[in-house]
Amino acid sequence: MKKELLNELNPYEEFVIIKKGTERPFTGKYDDFYEKGTYICRRCGLPLYESKSKFKSDCGWPSFDEEIPGAVKRQLDADGKRIEITCAYCGAHLGHVFEGEGYTPKNVRHCVNSVSMEFVPEREKVRRNRAFFAAGCFWGSEYMFKKYKGVLDTRVGYMGGKVKNPSYDQVCTGITGHYETVEIIYDNTSVSYEDLVKFFFEIHDFSQFDGQGPDIGEQYKSVIFYTNEEQRQIAESVKKSLIQKGRIVATQIKRASDFWLAEDYHQNYYEKTGKVPYCHFRREVF
Template identity: 45%
Template sequence: MGEEINEESAMKPLTKLLILLISILISWGGWKALNALFFQETVSFFNPKSEVNWRRVNRTREEWKKLLTPEQFRVMFEKGTEPAYSGRYNDFWEKGYYTCAACRSVLFTSEDKYDHGTGWPSFKAPFSEANLEYARDYSLGLSRLEVRCSSCGAHLGHLFFDGPAPTGRHYCINSVALNFIPQAEAEGLIPERATFAGGCFWGLEHKFSQVEGVIGTAVGFSGGWVRQPSYEQVCSGKTGHAESIEIVYDPRKITYEELIRKFFAFHDPTQLNRQGPDIGTQYRSVIFYRNEEQRQIAQRIKEEVESSGAFGQRKIFTEIVPFDEFFRAEEYHQKYYLKNKK
């Protein structure tokens, strides 16, 4: 009788441990399901990286280990995190540009930096969506959006949605993953940006990505009134957005004027609210200018093209409007032709 009681007592801790493990697994699975339910817009917006490699800078881990400091390598290529309030750029407010510490791609500007109070450099927007990529991160028992440099793949930090208006975004970035170029020293070193719309963004992005001097591209939506719209919403024609591409280019290799001329060559600007079989206002032809110089260049070249007879007597319907905001499209649209080998 006593032996039976002892054996039963010995089984109780094992049973409790088994029940505890099962409970943890169920809780973990349920927690991830709740995250997917309540954050569907970000799950669909940022998908895991594609197997297709389109990086501008490709090096092995061993090569990066030789080029970077031990702390930089730990954070950028082992997905580490520097201690809060320890980084050089946390309480740093000089005007200029923040670049990737590994490949020098321009990532953020001082204009978009703010104090979030978390102990890491915080930004409300990137220099360009073309220079970043995103992936889901479930480490530490949390569902977070990892931010990477799209040029070299280095881990930079995470994106949260508790930031200031108008974007609502909070890019929480490790100082050690950044370098800084003061505004006074930036002339000739910082790439420029251009935003166009001209039919399906898959084809337009692919054509511009092949142009020498173009550093990076991203597809998305501009010109509407709905924030962070989905592709399906834009296709409904009820958001006001046009399928657009954001281009980062080196002005030492190609000028804005040359990009505008290629823009008119890459699509038919005489088609109103369509390109070929694609019909709708989301396929309209638009140049989104970022400053007065870009506006003047775009207007002059539009008039030149129209009067040249390149499109016969047909009217050019390309709109020239001020740039407001660019919303990155879902990840499966990015580099679509490259991913699908078209």
């Protein structure tokens, strides 16, 4: 993560968000709060939960039964018993997740500290957002996206499979179901999701079904992973426009899932090595 994207925290916020403290029950501003909108991370500003997933549990803290795909990371708590939830981008402590309580049909409760979040009303635009694209080798696709207007940060990793925290060697077998994926953190006020989708189509061969260029295999296929209904509709619309132009489009459109960061040596690979992509370059499509 880029430190310049992190907000300053007051001592109490730091106690909860960094030192993994807990605010007192029934004191948080979002405990008994049910306006329509989006809950974002207090530390980095990225979306965490949509208001439609919030429910009344009377536990003393805001409760959600579903996170925005790719937004929340689970890990064993220091007590060795509970499952801690953190912001998947900046690692901010959110709270804990519990299953099997029966509050909603999804049978999951994200118990979140109010101080770990900020609320953006439905009528306002969330300033920072994320997008996930698989366009062949993630070295090259990251290299291209890093240079695009409005992109604040990028990270490469694996999405779409069933194996938790896969290694590069595991993904390369082609049997884990993961795709080499780039996470794009972008400024929603200076670049639109539609702009990013169109750029995605212009930097790789979206007509190739078996991989990308010389990289053949399931992990190199073309995929757009959407995190909400708006992103899905935009991706479908852009894909449809290409088909209407007579283009062959192999790109799949899938709901985002857990994003597993790739090993450190894969991050910013071409910047580290001084090389340039061998199968990614911009083609005029739109």
